Structures are given as C-alpha cells and as structure tokens.
Amino acid sequence: MFNNNSFKKRILFVGIPDMAYIGLDGLLMAGVNIVGVLGPKKDHSMYYAFREFVRARNVNYIEYDELDEPQLIDKIKALDVDAAVVCSFNYKIPRVLMESVKDGFINVHPSMLPKYRGGNPYTRVIMNGETETGVTVHFMDENFDTGDIIVQKPYHINAKATMGTLFNELNVLGIELLLQVLQAYETQELPRIKQPVGDFISGKGLSEDEIFINYNKTAEEIERFVRALNPFILASTTFRGNLLKIIKVEVASDAFCIPHPAGTVAKIEDDKFFIATAKGLIVPTVMQFGSFFIGDSKDFIRIVNPKIGEEFK
Numbered sequence: 001m002f003n004n005n006s007f008k009k010r011i012l013f014v015g016i017p018d019m020a021y022i023g024l025d026g027l028l029m030a031g032v033n034i035v036g037v038l039g040p041k042k043d044h045s046m047y048y049a050f051r052e053f054v055r056a057r058n059v060n061y062i063e064y065d066e067l068d069e070p071q072l073i074d075k076i077k078a079l080d081v082d083a084a085v086v087c088s089f090n091y092k093i094p095r096v097l098m099e100s101v102k103d104g105f106i107n108v109h110p111s112m113l114p115k116y117r118g119g120n121p122y123t124r125v126i127m128n129g130e131t132e133t134g135v136t137v138h139f140m141d142e143n144f145d146t147g148d149i150i151v152q153k154p155y156h157i158n159a160k161a162t163m164g165t166l167f168n169e170l171n172v173l174g175i176e177l178l179l180q181v182l183q184a185y186e187t188q189e190l191p192r193i194k195q196p197v198g199d200f201i202s203g204k205g206l207s208e209d210e211i212f213i214n215y216n217k218t219a220e221e222i223e224r225f226v227r228a229l230n231p232f233i234l235a236s237t238t239f240r241g242n243l244l245k246i247i248k249v250e251v252a253s254d255a256f257c258i259p260h261p262a263g264t265v266a267k268i269e270d271d272k273f274f275i276a277t278a279k280g281l282i283v284p285t286v287m288q289f290g291s292f293f294i295g296d297s298k299d300f301i302r303i304v305n306p307k308i309g310e311e312f313k
Contacts, residue, residue, distance in 0.1 A: 007032045009186055010080055012101060013059075014038045015087035017046045019171055021053060023087030023108070026175035028057060032182055035079050036060045041091070068094040076100040083185065085178060086140065090119070095142055103185075105140040108178050110170040112136060112152055114200045117145035121203030122166045126228035128201070129221075131157055133166070135174045137181050139192060148192035153177055162230040206233065213237045215263035215312065219251045219280030234288075237312045239304070242290040244312070252281035265310045272297040275312055 013024055013034050020039065027034060037059055039050045054061040060079075064072040077100050086093075086107040098105055111121040112134040118124075125133045134154040141147040155173060157166065184190065206229075213222055213235050226235045226249045234245040252274055260266040260276035267274040267281075274281040288294045293303060300306065 006030070006183060007186060009033060009082040009182070010035045011182070012036050012038065012076065012079065012081045012084040013087070014084055014089050014093075014105070016040045016044070016089055017050050017053075018167075019088035019108075019174075020050065022171045023085075023175055023178070024054065024057075024059075027085070027179070027182075028059070030179050032179070034059055035081060036062050036076070038062050038064070041065070067091060068096050073097065073100050085182070087174070087178075092142070092144070093140060098140065098142075106150065106178070106181065106190075107138055107140045107145070107147070108174040109136045109138065109145050110134075110167075110174060111203055112154060113138060113145055113149060114195045114198075116201060116203030118202050118204035120205040122163045122170070123206060123228040123233070124201075124203045125157060126161060126163065126166065127225055129224060133157055133170070135170055135177050137174075137177050138195075139190075146195055148194055150181055150190050150192070151177060160227070162227045163233070164231045167232075211236050213246065213312070215275070216278045219277045219282045222277055222282055223249050223251050239289070239306070239310070239312050242292075244290070245288040246284050247286040247288065249282045249284050252283050260309070261311075263312045265306050265308050265312075268301060268306065268308065270298075271301075273301060273306055 011032055011034050013027065015023055016039060024037065037054045039054065039061065040047045042065065051061050062072070062075055073096055076097065081101045083103040084101045084105040086105055093105060111125070113136040116124055116133070121133065132154055134152055136149055136152045138149045139147040153173060155170060181190065211229060211233055213225065226246050229235045230247055234247060237244050237246060262276055262278050264276050265273055266276040272283050274283055283297060285296055287300060289300060289304065293299055
C-alpha cells in the first residue's frame, strides 16, 4: 500500500492522452512526487484539454515548442529530476532531453516486448488472434520500445476483448506495475535486461487503408478485426458509395448451400442481414451508416433496403 510519504524521488511525467490521464492520476493518488508534466505540443488536438487537466491538479505543466529546445532543457535541469516516466508519447525523445534527467526515462508499454513494439499493440494483438499480451516497464533509448526491460507482466486476452476494453485493462495493469517500479526505485538501483536483437511482430499503428474490412478474409478474422478497432478507430466499409462504420459483428452459425462472392449480401431476414466472406458469413449488429443513422441490422434493412447480391467494398 502506498501513501504520500512513500515517494521522495523527483519524477517528471511525460504523456499524451488518453493513457496520460489515467497514468498521471494514478501516480498522484499514490503519492508519487511529480515535479513537472510534459504533454503534447501546442498544435496537438489534445494540448489544451490535457494542460487544463494537469493544472486542475495543481501540478507544474511545462510549456515547450520542441523537445530539444534549450529553454526546455534548462527548465528540466532546474527541476533536478531523478527520473522521467512516460505513459504514451507520440514524439521521439531526443538524447539531449534524456540526458537532462539523472537516471533516464522509464516507459510503460502495453505489450510483452520485444513483441508488438509500436503505437497500437492493442489492435494488433486482437487482429492476430493472440490469447496473451501484457505490459512492459522499460528504460527508454533513442529508438521506440527497444530499451532495457525493468519488469514485465503477462495478461490473458478475453475472447471478446475490444481495443477499448484491452486499452483500459492494460492501462490499469501498467500503472500498477509502474508504481511497483517507482517504489523499488526509492531504495535501490533498477534492473536492466537487454532486449534480444531480431525481427519481431509489430504493434505499429494502422494506415488509412488498413481500417477497411477485407472480405477475402474469413468470418472469424473479420470479427476479430472489428473488435480490434472498436471504439477508437472503427472498421470501415462502403455500401452504395456511402461510408459504413461497423462497430460490432457476429459470425453466423448457419451456412448456405449456394455460395456467394465475398463482400456481397448473402441473405436478408426480418431483423438481420448476412455478408459473405472468404469463409463463412458475418452479421453486422451495430453500425453507423454515413450521416444517416447509428443503429442495428434491423435499422439498416428498414432504412437502406439492401438487396441480395449487393456489394460491400
């Protein structure tokens, strides 16, 4: 159990929402001695909201334009920081900034490194059908997610996990693990385990093309894909030239004797419709159709009136 007297080390917090909201509050409530916060740049969409979030907690919010600017480096050195902790940060941290902190930068990454390095391991592990992921707390170097490991903890992925549920659960686990690391850091030198060298499966973010459903995959693969993008990105497709965002799908339990081309409407019932895939059928159950409506299959049938054989692209 932590209390306000548990932590004496002077900690710089670095992060960008949404993980930074959870991380900063978790550390503050545990009594970590946060002497300053670095958030997103001024042109970031979350800059103002996060700045006000920090200031509302009476914590020193540090303004900057570039991470290597002399004014910022001087501010950090003046704070006499022991270590910096990072909870989701899209910018590469330059060496000059790392060297302004006595014992370096410590990052919380939501995967079992070296697997799934990158900005969106949440989506990638679900897409790939993984049954286990985890959290790594590690020292940072000049590359993304390659620094020495301090500690790791595995996590079992629920069969119906979405990007959102996994994001929330790994954030909580990550902050718990980070607090344990910071508690140990109060009295001892932290361990450093070198990451192995080689090519490992990536956790990079999705490109614009990758958010569209590929009907040449199986029904099970598409169902995972839809969960993997829910709710922050959302799987996309088009119908009659209109964008359709699929929030939830089910894999159909029945099969039809007559094969249908992948991506076409294979069957329509009173309250649901079926789309053919390379193997099996999917039933969209929650969706947003352009600016027309957010609803279920029954709404889509009533408003759009799809026909057998029409194509989703």
